[in-house]
Every structure is written in structure tokens, then in C-alpha cells.
Amino acid sequence: MNLARRTMNAPALAAVYEKAWRPTLFYLASGRTTAADRRDAVTALHLDGSKKILDIACGPGNxxxxxxxxxxxxGYAIGLDYSEPMLARAITDNSGPRVGYLRGDARRLPFADGTFDAVCCFGALYLIPDPIAATREMIRVLAPGGRIALTTSHRADTPFGHASRIVGGWSGLRVFTTDIFPKLFAENGLVGIDQQVHRLLQYVSATRPQ
Known part of the structure; x- marks a missing residue:
């Protein structure tokens, strides 16, 4: 297990992740607040009513x-994560009548094809050992007409971008090029693909046709 994944499985990080760690790092990386990210997530996923949501690598469930x-x-939301400390924190801090949590591997989701109306992964694909396999699984469990959204790292084709790839590789964080996820979505038949880049992060969303 690389440095980044060991860090994410540490109980001490789970305790402070959403209160300090994530808001600080994401603001530095994107110039965006957690509140703005959450509001945009609801909009990107077209959430309302009785929809079923799967949140991949949910961390402490915020x-x-x-x-x-x-x-x-x-309607209900399922948060899936591999880290037991993160899931323990999610159950303690972020339980509710329409939310539940499950330990699982994002590369092999324990759900049938087309189970969810919305599938998302915010700020974790760069930690998953095979992020492309995990993204294909996200698409597989997405129902016709459903929405998919992800936030992950972004590497521009610049000297700084290439340096970020080297640093990321040392720590175990993958840094993705601009075209990889829009191309993957299109190859899997998704439409209405939208991509926005904010500093070191990219936000990509799409729809699975009816």
C-alpha cells in the first residue's frame, strides 16, 4: 500500500478529514470551497425525489x-469506501434516514447493472489502484438516464503539470490528463459530457442515454 493510501486508512485522518484536511487541500488545489462543491454536486447529478445514489470512496460520509x-x-444514498476508519467515522457523524454505508472495492462493485440513478466519486480516483476499472464500474451500475459525476486531479501539458505527475507518482497519487475521462465517457456511450478545470482539479459529468 503506497503512502497516500496508508494515510487515507489512518484513524487519525478520519477524525479530522472533513473538518480540516479536505477543505484546506481542496481549496488550495482548486480555489473552491467545500460548500460550493457540494451544491454543484447536487446540480450536476440532477438530484431530487426518489433517486438512488452511489457515492464511491465516500470517506467519512459528508x-x-x-x-x-x-x-x-x-430515495437513498449509499456511500462506499474501502477504509474501515473512514466508514466508522461516517456511521458516527453522518448517518441519516436516507443514507447508508458499505465497505467495498470500487474496482468490483457489488451491484447489478443499472442499479443507480446517480453515481459519483469526488476527490478519490487518484488514490484507487486501477481508476479506469473503477470508472467503468461506475458507468456499469448507472441506470439509463442517470447522471455520473467525478472530481479528480488534473495535469496540464506544461512543465508544472509534468512536475506534478512526478511528485504524485512518488506519493502514490495519480495525476490525470485533460482528455482521459471525457474520452472514457464517450467510449462507453455517455452523452452531454461536461468538463471544468479549476487549477489542479477537473470536474467531469455526463448522462447515460435512455
Missing amino acids: FTKYLSNALSGD
Whole structure:
């Protein structure tokens, strides 16, 4: 397990992740606040009513719980993560009537094809050992008409971008080029692909056709 993944599995990090660690790092990387990210996530995923959401690599569940607040009726959100300390924190801090948590591997999701109306992964693909396999799994479990959204690292074709790839490789963080996820979405038949780049992060969303 590389340095980045060992860090994410540390109980001490789970305790402070959403209160200090993530807001600080994401603001430095993108110039965006957690509150703005959460609001945009609800918009990007077209959340309302009785939709079923899967939040990949949910960490301590702050996004998962927030997304569940946009639902009603039979709607629910499932947060999936591999880290036991993160899931323990999620259950303690972010339980609710429309949210649940599950330990699992993003590369082999334990769900049938087309199970969810919305699938997301915010700020974690660069930690997953095979992020392309995990993204294909996200697409597989997405229902026709459903929305997918992800936030991950971005490497511009500049000297600074190439330096970030080297530093990321040393720590175990992958740094992705601009075209990899839009291309992967298109190859898997998704439409309405939208990509926004904010400093060192890229936000990509799309729809699975009916």
C-alpha cells in the first residue's frame, strides 16, 4: 500500500478529514470551497425525489449525507469506501434516514447493472489502484438516464503539470490528463459530457442515454 493510501486508512485522518484536511487541500488545489462543491454536486447529478445514489470512496460520509438531503420518498444514498476508519467515522457523524454505508472495492462493485440513478466519486480516483476499472464500474451500475459525476486531479501539458505527475507518482497519487475521462465517457456511450478545470482539479459529468 503506497503512502497516500496508508494515510487515507489512518484513524487519525478520519477524525479530522472533513473538518480540516479536505477543505484546506481542496481549496488550495482548486480555489473552491467545500460548500460550493457540494451544491454543484447536487446540480450536476440532477438530484431530487426518489433517486438512488452511489457515492464511491465516500470517506467519512459528508458528501453522501449532504446528497441524501436532496432526496425524498424512497430515495437513498449509499456511500462506499474501502477504509474501515473512514466508514466508522461516517456511521458516527453522518448517518441519516436516507443514507447508508458499505465497505467495498470500487474496482468490483457489488451491484447489478443499472442499479443507480446517480453515481459519483469526488476527490478519490487518484488514490484507487486501477481508476479506469473503477470508472467503468461506475458507468456499469448507472441506470439509463442517470447522471455520473467525478472530481479528480488534473495535469496540464506544461512543465508544472509534468512536475506534478512526478511528485504524485512518488506519493502514490495519480495525476490525470485533460482528455482521459471525457474520452472514457464517450467510449462507453455517455452523452452531454461536461468538463471544468479549476487549477489542479477537473470536474467531469455526463448522462447515460435512455
